[in-house]
Amino acid sequence: MAILARLGFSMNVDLEDVKVKGISDISDEDINFSKRFGYTMKLIGIAQRDGEKVEVSVQPTLLPDHHPLSSVNNEFNAVYVYGSAVGETMFYGPGAGSLPTATAVVSDLVAVMKNMRLGVNGSGFIAPQFEKKIKSSSEIFAQQFFRIHVRDQVGAFSRITSIFFLKEASALKRSFSFL
Numbered sequence: 002m003a004i005l006a007r008l009g010f011s012m013n014v015d016l017e018d019v020k021v022k023g024i025s026d027i028s029d030e031d032i033n034f035s036k037r038f039g040y041t042m043k044l045i046g047i048a049q050r051d052g053e054k055v056e057v058s059v060q061p062t063l064l065p066d067h068h069p070l071s072s073v074n075n076e077f078n079a080v081y082v083y084g085s086a087v088g089e090t091m092f093y094g095p096g097a098g099s100l101p102t103a104t105a106v107v108s109d110l111v112a113v114m115k116n117m118r119l120g121v122n123g124s125g126f127i128a129p130q131f132e133k134k135i136k137s138s139s140e141i142f143a144q145q146f147f148r149i150h151v152r153d154q155v156g157a158f159s160r161i162t163s164i165f166f167l168k169e170a171s172a173l174k175r176s177f178s179f180l
Contacts, residue, residue: 005080006048006057011130014048018135020058027061034148035063041071056136063146076101 006014024044035042045062048055064071069091073079078096083089095101116122151157 002046002048002057002059005046006055007129009048009082010050010055012055013129013133014055014057014135018057018133020056020060020138020141022058022060024061031148035146039066040064041066041068043070043073045070051136054134054136054140056141058141 002019003014003016006012006018027042032042040063042061042063044059045064046059047062048057069089070079070081073093076095077093079091079093081089081091149161151161
């Protein structure tokens with residue numbers, strides 16, 4: 002993501018600037034609930050400009066089933082881009098499968114050996130044009146989904162919403178599933 006953000010926004014983006022949350026806290030139950038409500042869970046890398054600042058992250062994300070990235074599976078990868086000049090576009094193809102990975106590794110080794118024989122370090126990036134301005138975690142606002150187990154008793158929902166109210170979190174959309 003750091004490389005894509007650097008290329009896309011022409012600013013230095015270091016690995017430390019990428020906020021990363023893995024999938025270790027995601028359960029099968031989370032995935033099944035998301036499917037029931039029309040969402041697909043994917044580990045998504047995000048590089049997004051907001052004014053002069055850029056958000057760069059990798060995190061589990063719920064995508065609506067109709068979103069183009071929802072259909073990217075197995076060894077395939079995709080880059081979904083929105084630009085004011087081109088609108089929405091998606092680049093899609095094989096990624097982390099054994100053959101594409103082996104091909105990329107061999108290609109990189111050949112390039113390194115060639116550069117060593119020529120006495121060069123390879124090609125560098127184009128110099129960034131803009132000063133690095135990365136959004137801090139406290140500046141990033143996103144929708145969150147909570148799956149909460151409660152007893153079916155009077156007042157349970159009001160107690161939960163009061164906690165959200167105290168933390169100044171708005172519950173704009175409520176979905177209930179009784180099992």
